Amino acid sequence: xxxxxxxxxxxxxxxxxxxxxxxxxxxxxxxxxxxxxxxxxxxxxxxxxxxxxxxxxxxxxxxxxxxxxxxxxxxxxxxxxxxxxxxxxxxxxxxxxxxxxxxxxxxxxxxxxxxxxxxxxxxxxxxxxxxxxxxxxxxxxxxxxxxxxxxxxxxxxxxxxxxxxxxxxxxxxxxxxxxxxxxxxxxxxxxxxxxxxxxxxxxxxxxxxxxxxxxxxxxxxxxxxxxxxxxxxxxxxxxxxxxxxxxxxxxxxxxxxxxxxxxxxxxxxxxxxxxxxxxxxxxxxxxxxxxxxxxxxxxxxxxxxxxxxxxxxxxxxxxxxxxxxxxxxxxxxxxxxxxxxxxxxxxxxxxxxxxxxxxxxxxxxxxxxxxxxxxxxxxxxxxxxxxxxxxxxxxxxxxxxxxxxxxxxxxxxxxxxxxxxxxxxxxxxxxxxxxxxxxxxxxxxxxxxxxxxxxxxxxxxxxxxxxxx
Amino acid sequence: xxxxxxxxxxxxxxxxxxxxxxxxxxxxxxxxxxxxxxxxxxxxxxxxxxxxxxxxxxxxxxxxxxxxxxxxxxxxxxxxxxxxxxxxxxxxxxxxxxxxxxxxxxxxxxxxxxxxxxxxxxxxxxxxxxxxxxxxxxxxxxxxxxxxxxxxxxxxxxxxxxxxxxxxxxxxxxxxxxxxxxxxxxxxxxxxxxxxxxxxxxxxxxxxxxxxxxxxxxxxxxxxxxxxxxxxxxxxxxxxxxxxxxxxxxxxxxxxxxxxxxxxxxxxxxxxxxxxxxxxxxxxxxxxxxxxxxxxxxxxxxxxxxxxxxxxxxxxxxxxxxxxxxxxxxxxxxxxxxxxxxxxxxxxxxxxxxxxxxxxxxxxxxxxxxxxxxxxxxxxxxxxxxxxxxxxxxxxxxxxxxxxxxxxxxxxxxxxxxxxxxxxxxxxxxxxxxxxxxxxxxxxxxxxxxxxxxxxxxxxxxxxxxxxx
Numbered sequence: 001x002x003x004x005x006x007x008x009x010x011x012x013x014x015x016x017x018x019x020x021x022x023x024x025x026x027x028x029x030x031x032x033x034x035x036x037x038x039x040x041x042x043x044x045x046x047x048x049x050x051x052x053x054x055x056x057x058x059x060x061x062x063x064x065x066x067x068x069x070x071x072x073x074x075x076x077x078x079x080x081x082x083x084x085x086x087x088x089x090x091x092x093x094x095x096x097x098x099x100x101x102x103x104x105x106x107x108x109x110x111x112x113x114x115x116x117x118x119x120x121x122x123x124x125x126x127x128x129x130x131x132x133x134x135x136x137x138x139x140x141x142x143x144x145x146x147x148x149x150x151x152x153x154x155x156x157x158x159x160x161x162x163x164x165x166x167x168x169x170x171x172x173x174x175x176x177x178x179x180x181x182x183x184x185x186x187x188x189x190x191x192x193x194x195x196x197x198x199x200x201x202x203x204x205x206x207x208x209x210x211x212x213x214x215x216x217x218x219x220x221x222x223x224x225x226x227x228x229x230x231x232x233x234x235x236x237x238x239x240x241x242x243x244x245x246x247x248x249x250x251x252x253x254x255x256x257x258x259x260x261x262x263x264x265x266x267x268x269x270x271x272x273x274x275x276x277x278x279x280x281x282x283x284x285x286x287x288x289x290x291x292x293x294x295x296x297x298x299x300x301x302x303x304x305x306x307x308x309x310x311x312x313x314x315x316x317x318x319x320x321x322x323x324x325x326x327x328x329x330x331x332x333x334x335x336x337x338x339x340x341x342x343x344x345x346x347x348x349x350x351x352x353x354x355x356x357x358x359x360x361x362x363x364x365x366x367x368x369x370x371x372x373x374x375x376x377x378x379x380x381x382x383x384x385x386x387x388x389x390x391x392x393x394x395x396x397x398x399x400x401x402x403x404x405x406x407x408x409x410x411x412x413x414x415x416x417x418x419x420x421x422x423x424x425x426x427x428x429x430x431x432x433x434x435x436x437x438x439x440x441x442x443x444x445x446x447x448x449x450x451x452x453x454x455x456x457x458x459x460x461x462x463x464x465x466x467x468x469x
Numbered sequence: 470x471x472x473x474x475x476x477x478x479x480x481x482x483x484x485x486x487x488x489x490x491x492x493x494x495x496x497x498x499x500x501x502x503x504x505x506x507x508x509x510x511x512x513x514x515x516x517x518x519x520x521x522x523x524x525x526x527x528x529x530x531x532x533x534x535x536x537x538x539x540x541x542x543x544x545x546x547x548x549x550x551x552x553x554x555x556x557x558x559x560x561x562x563x564x565x566x567x568x569x570x571x572x573x574x575x576x577x578x579x580x581x582x583x584x585x586x587x588x589x590x591x592x593x594x595x596x597x598x599x600x601x602x603x604x605x606x607x608x609x610x611x612x613x614x615x616x617x618x619x620x621x622x623x624x625x626x627x628x629x630x631x632x633x634x635x636x637x638x639x640x641x642x643x644x645x646x647x648x649x650x651x652x653x654x655x656x657x658x659x660x661x662x663x664x665x666x667x668x669x670x671x672x673x674x675x676x677x678x679x680x681x682x683x684x685x686x687x688x689x690x691x692x693x694x695x696x697x698x699x700x701x702x703x704x705x706x707x708x709x710x711x712x713x714x715x716x717x718x719x720x721x722x723x724x725x726x727x728x729x730x731x732x733x734x735x736x737x738x739x740x741x742x743x744x745x746x747x748x749x750x751x752x753x754x755x756x757x758x759x760x761x762x763x764x765x766x767x768x769x770x771x772x773x774x775x776x777x778x779x780x781x782x783x784x785x786x787x788x789x790x791x792x793x794x795x796x797x798x799x800x801x802x803x804x805x806x807x808x809x810x811x812x813x814x815x816x817x818x819x820x821x822x823x824x825x826x827x828x829x830x831x832x833x834x835x836x837x838x839x840x841x842x843x844x845x846x847x848x849x850x851x852x853x854x855x856x857x858x859x860x861x862x863x864x865x866x867x868x869x870x871x872x873x874x875x876x877x878x879x880x881x882x883x884x885x886x887x888x889x890x891x892x893x894x895x896x897x898x899x900x901x902x903x904x905x906x907x908x909x910x911x912x913x914x915x916x917x918x919x920x921x922x923x924x925x926x927x928x929x930x931x932x933x934x935x936x937x938x
Binding site for chain 2: 113114115116117118138139157158159160164168169171172181185186187188189190191192193194195196197198199200201202204205207208209213224225226227228248251252253254256291292294295298302353354355356357385386387416417420421422423424425426427428429433436437440441442443444445446447448450451452453454455466467
């Protein structure tokens with residue numbers, strides 16, 4: 001379904017030719033049209049075929065973005081914003097050609113307001129760059145989607161990751177955005193106050209719009225205080241249901257867990273070998289608490305009790321950074337560990353998110369589906385949010401395997417939708433999930449379409465993504 | 470400025486006459502046109518003159534709302550959604566007449582999903598009704614804007630209140646909305662999963678749109694676990710700056726304070742008399758912590774240390790519910806206490822929100838402005854968010870006093886905007902702050918206008934509020 005449903009975008013050959021000439025003249029060597037560079041900007045991390053832009057502009061500031069958008073708007077040429085290219089649903093593909101605007105050189109940290117717990121950054125700043133910069137301030141930016149993504153891209157895709165259960169997603173951690181809109185106008189969506197009820201929430205409208213409504217050129221982000229103490233550890237459970245029930249209880253009693261990651265049996269098998277973990281081959285929760293020294297110890301003990309009540313455990317936890325780093329490195333390397341389950345295969349990552357009361361059933365049914373269809377596909381989940389990922393290991397040169405993976409992903413999405421879930425908790429829609437979005441929200445997609453058409457009547461902003469217009 | 474800038478809305482006499490007839494026929498006694506009832510639905514809690522709707526419909530379910538919207542859309546008749554009428558910027562006024570849709574009878578609690586920490590409610594459910602219903606579940610809905618507002622109205626105005634510093638605002642605590650759009654179509658903005666990156670964030674677009682984009686007919690809300698233990702107390706400070714610095718330090722070290730309310734000297738004077746508080750007449754912080762028994766005691770001690778470093782204190786705190794209730798009753802009764810400062814006067818509440826590093830200066834300058842202009846206007850603030858309220862006590866039959874209050878409010882808003890603040894942290898724009906919204910966000914307001922025009926081309930949804938179209 002995903003593949004067949006790619007939205008075609010007609011090429012505007014004349015407009016593209018004109019824009020290429022103007023941009024070359026205006027930007028010289030920072031505007032490139034070589035095939036290798038164009039291919040690099042259209043890699044999709046999926047099995048969706050690459051669709052190359054016609055040129056790549058390395059923008060250095062918001063005025064340049066604005067100038068480029070004005071050229072593209074005048075000639076009705078598609079614009080595809082590019083951060084680090086780590087998005088997962090074909091977001092940077094160029095189905096109608098056009099100009100990729102690479103924002104990686106817009107990587108200045110403009111201001112850190114430590115007293116206000118906020119900072120102002122350009123969109124090409126990556127989360128690790130920001131956190132390195134913040135190291136001595138006692139503050140950090142908590143959103144960690146796994147990849148060292150750009151903050152502009154993370155906002156555009158409404159990214160989240162392992163500690164969203166405690167700190168929220170990009171939705172919750174952006175105070176304001178500056179963006180260049182499809183008509184070339186630059187707007188600021190909000191002031192720097194921590195909250196506001198002044199008008200429509202354009203900040204949240206841009207977050208998750210995947211570059212289809214405008215290009216983010218600056219972000220004001222909320223920062224969190226670095227916790228005084230951290231405890232963390234791994235807890236095995238006899239069954240996946242028991243592990244999920246431990247998550248539900250943890251959340252329900254209000255234990256302020258910072259991370260609570262579910263790893264299924266197959267994924268654990270790969271990680272035990274890959275990272276040399278001394279753990280049983282059974283579903284596990286990787287858990288972390290942030291707070292005061294006394295607080296995090298109390299929280300870890302409370303979690304151990306919960307796990308014990310559900311016949312899980314032992315919960316081996318530690319306040320020592322070395323011990324925790326080793327465990328979280330194993331969790332972060334889950335992708336590489338999983339690849340060892342089928343050497344030479346490509347890993348295609350997909351995600352859904354369901355109410356947590358439905359999480360155990362949804363994963364158990366998905367495991368059965370995987371087994372019945374002979375797939376190799378381990379599962380990890382941000383269980384506190386009901387969000388899980390399946391990594392399908394396949395030979396992406398084999399059409400039959402691609403078809404089987406697509407059919408599986410379709411069943412997975414329908415299963416999530418059937419229990420009140422969403423087709424994506426954090427990867428976004430891109431090219432891959434447009435049909436599922438329609439199934440999920442129906443008439444609401446028409447409202448999105450009205451907004452898209454009002455703001456971008458010529459459909460030049462990342463066309464062929466999120467919505468058919 | 471506020472008064473002179475009310476956006477006029479032309480009356481569509483023929484359309485209104487037709488709609489009145491159709492609605493009377495369709496809804497019988499649940500559609501009322503008596504003057505008293507219409508006046509009740511246009512009270513503004515401001516000095517903006519009341520502008521009455523032509524009829525009031527007491528809707529009983531979403532289908533009825535949809536039917537009424539279809540009638541009004543067909544005849545281009547304004548629709549003004551009404552919850553409890555506790556909004557503060559003329560939101561329920563009917564400048565072009567039309568139909569007030571009273572949602573108070575849509576007050577069913579549809580479902581409580583305790584395992585998922587969410588619930589589904591109709592828009593007329595009030596926050597105290599919901600929390601009474603939840604009492605035995607171990608859960609609660611944390612947003613408390615002061616008034617016992619309806620949850621639909623709270624979403625529509627992006628309400629927050631005393632514990633937003635810990636639990637966020639309505640923006641953060643709504644998972645999904647059902648809404649009837651201006652064309653009469655009913656949409657659902659999201660599924661019930663705790664997070665999603667599926668398409669544009671229509672949930673957040675509707676939150677804070679003040680009824681100008683559609684009528685909320687159902688809400689899925691996030692619930693929080695009732696804290697196992699609570700500590701709270703009051704701490705006096707020698708100066709307002711010292712109190713604000715204590716707030717900044719508290720937030721910066723990551724102390725998870727649940728409430729941290731600033732009360733200025735004049736407001737304290739009124740409260741000491743009104744509630745019989747044994748406290749000095751100096752700026753105070755009312756503080757509360759939610760957590761485990763050991764955690765909240767530790768947090769209160771840490772706060773006492775912070776206060777001491779800033780020459781504040783003593784911080785008298787207690788874990789006993791009776792002691793805390795007495796204090797918070799005093800804080801909640803601040804409005805009534807303030808009225809005693811000028812018996813017979815009307816209290817007009819306004820709010821702004823600034824980065825917390827600017828809060829002390831902004832309040833000190835505002836106090837000086839109040840003194841220079843001979844106003845009586847105490848101040849309370851949700852200091853952890855940088856949000857504060859000024860209650861101007863005036864004789865609202867005296868045009869000179871109204872003009873002085875308006876001029877003061879204009880200076881207050883400009884002062885907040887000048888330091889990166891917003892013209893409203895939680896009251897919204899309504900009729901009163903449209904000019905300030907334009908000053909605050911400039912070109913972004915044009916984007917809001919494009920969205921409004923795309924979704925409501927005939928401007929029937931709460932016209933004359935938020936935006937000029």
